[in-house]
Amino acid sequence: MFDFMNEKDGDNVIRPIGQKDNADIAAIIRSVLSEFGAAKKGTVYYDPTTDDLYSMFQTQQSAYFIAEIKGKVVGGCGIFPTEGLPEGCCELVKLYLLPEARRTGLGKLLIETCFDLAIQLGYTSMYLESMPELSKAVSLYEKLGFEYLPASLGNSQHFGCSIWMLKQLA
Numbered sequence: 404m405f406d407f408m409n410e411k412d413g414d415n416v417i418r419p420i421g422q423k424d425n426a427d428i429a430a431i432i433r434s435v436l437s438e439f440g441a442a443k444k445g446t447v448y449y450d451p452t453t454d455d456l457y458s459m460f461q462t463q464q465s466a467y468f469i470a471e472i473k474g475k476v477v478g479g480c481g482i483f484p485t486e487g488l489p490e491g492c493c494e495l496v497k498l499y500l501l502p503e504a505r506r507t508g509l510g511k512l513l514i515e516t517c518f519d520l521a522i523q524l525g526y527t528s529m530y531l532e533s534m535p536e537l538s539k540a541v542s543l544y545e546k547l548g549f550e551y552l553p554a555s556l557g558n559s560q561h562f563g564c565s566i567w568m569l570k571q572l573a
Contacts, residue, residue: 415509417516420467420479422457427476428469428499429454435499441536445563447497456497459483464493464524468516470500470509477504480513482521482529487558491527492569494557498540510543518547521572528571530556532564544568 420428432453436442452459460467460481467481478500485494495517500510521529532555533541549568556567 414473415507415512416471417468417509417512418471420457420460420469420481424469424476424479425455425457428456428467428479428497431476431478431501432497432499434501438502439536441534441563443563445561446534447561450560453497456481464526466517466520467497468513470504470513472504472507472509477501478509478513480510480517482517482524482526485530485557485559488530488556489528491525492530492556493521493524493526493528494559495529495531505539510540511547514543514547518572526572528569531568532559532561533566533568534564535566541566541568 433442433448436446436448442448447453456467462484464484465482468479469476470478480498481496482493483496488494495514498510498513518529531544531549547570549570552567552569554567
């Protein structure tokens with residue numbers, strides 16, 4: 404698989420997903436999409452894999468990380484070798500955080516954990532898809548070096564997304 408030690412920053416922990424996390428993270432994803440008015444067709448809200456992310460992320464060259472505050476699951480983020488992406492490119496997927504986890508640095512820590520693992524796995528670039536409703540996340544992506552693309556890459560099946568971004572990894 405991959406070499407990962409749980410990241411701990413005070414009461415905050417970033418760790419690989421476990422099967423027991425499926426229900427919590429699916430509920431968080433759907434809650435956040437509803438909160439921002441983005442629970443629409445063509446998004447992960449209706450994607451059947453959302454209910455079993457643990458199994459989805461058993462795919463080679465992929466990983467999903469859970470964020471906890473004081474032992475409570477508050478979000479997650481991962482990387483996935485989405486079909487149809489250019490060689491050496493993975494997708495940053497399913498970054499969702501509960502309100503109490505926002506503005507704590509956990510989102511940035513999750514993404515940076517994904518950058519580090521992607522580089523360790525040999526990826527040279529990272530792609531993502533988002534939507535205008537998630538503008539706060541898009542702002543974070545911009546700050547972390549993602550640049551806008553004019554069209555989608557790969558075959559994520561998430562036709563509800565209209566923002567596409569790419570970052571070259573060091």
